[in-house]
Amino acid sequence: MTGETGASRGRGETDGEVALLRLKEGTTVGHCDVQLVSRLISDRREVQTLELRYGTIRAQALTPHESLAVIEKLLGET
Numbered sequence: 001m002t003g004e005t006g007a008s009r010g011r012g013e014t015d016g017e018v019a020l021l022r023l024k025e026g027t028t029v030g031h032c033d034v035q036l037v038s039r040l041i042s043d044r045r046e047v048q049t050l051e052l053r054y055g056t057i058r059a060q061a062l063t064p065h066e067s068l069a070v071i072e073k074l075l076g077e078t
Helices: 044-060 064-077
Strands: 017-022 028-034 037-041
Touching: 017 044, 028 044, 037 044
Parallel strands: none
Antiparallel strands: 017 028, 028 037
């Protein structure tokens, strides 16, 4: 996402890495890393919240072609 889109509405209140993992039996769990804290999330409601946030972020993300155009534009400005 570019700065022009503003802050992502899907990020929540913390900055950090979030991973959604679908296990063999079909269950999805989340894993969050935020400054010195790592957390496995298995509560279905919390996982659903993470899935919704991921969907929001993905919907706002640039396509690979758009990302390349932004990078090329920034390179031209240096």
